[in-house]
Amino acid sequence: MNSKTLDVNENLYQYILDISLKEHPVLAELREITAQHLAAVMQIAPEQGQFMAWLVQLIGAKKTLDIGVFTGYSALAIALALPKDGKVIACDYDPRVTDIAQTYWKKAGVTAKIDLKLAPALETLDSLIANGEAGTFDFSFIDADKRNYINYFEKSLTLLRPGGVIAIDNVLWSGRVANPDDGDKRTASIRAFNQSLYEDSRIALSLLAIADGLTLARKL
Numbered sequence: 001m002n003s004k005t006l007d008v009n010e011n012l013y014q015y016i017l018d019i020s021l022k023e024h025p026v027l028a029e030l031r032e033i034t035a036q037h038l039a040a041v042m043q044i045a046p047e048q049g050q051f052m053a054w055l056v057q058l059i060g061a062k063k064t065l066d067i068g069v070f071t072g073y074s075a076l077a078i079a080l081a082l083p084k085d086g087k088v089i090a091c092d093y094d095p096r097v098t099d100i101a102q103t104y105w106k107k108a109g110v111t112a113k114i115d116l117k118l119a120p121a122l123e124t125l126d127s128l129i130a131n132g133e134a135g136t137f138d139f140s141f142i143d144a145d146k147r148n149y150i151n152y153f154e155k156s157l158t159l160l161r162p163g164g165v166i167a168i169d170n171v172l173w174s175g176r177v178a179n180p181d182d183g184d185k186r187t188a189s190i191r192a193f194n195q196s197l198y199e200d201s202r203i204a205l206s207l208l209a210i211a212d213g214l215t216l217a218r219k220l
């Protein structure tokens, strides 16, 4: 018997979806539309969206960050899981994708819960800190440019309350992080980011081999 994570082939992956995925119809529709988009690979997996929705409910989150909106799947999954007075501060600079996001947020009836900040995310995070909102957020999802992961993480950590959770996407980068011959800049950024979290005593750490790798960091 082997206790390491299973290799999930197509059959097993389909089984996981069939036996556990309960996707809101608007999420399903958004996922199908996004699959036709050129950068569709940037969309998170549906079971990952469901997991994060489950997580924000587990920690009783109300105030959350979505860093890297793309077509809005993660923000929608989380907004649907939040209580009525919950909030997602959604950060992206590209209106071509956030226009799609807003269409589906509206369709799902969650626009009151999502505050889109159309600007570079670092600027938005800095202005939240400047507004005295440090220590007030419960959850942050980081899924934007990999070069800035460490900066998004630092600012998220400042904005989170103790016990708050940061989830970071793509930390396994299709497995490329473990290939010593892969010298790509983004691979190197993610490797360095993963190493810095491993050495970070301010957080409790867990890395899940779900989708493209999801790190969870709980602020101590």
Ligand code: CA
Residues within 6 Å of the ligand: 042, 043, 044, 143, 169, 170
């Ligand atoms: Ca991603």
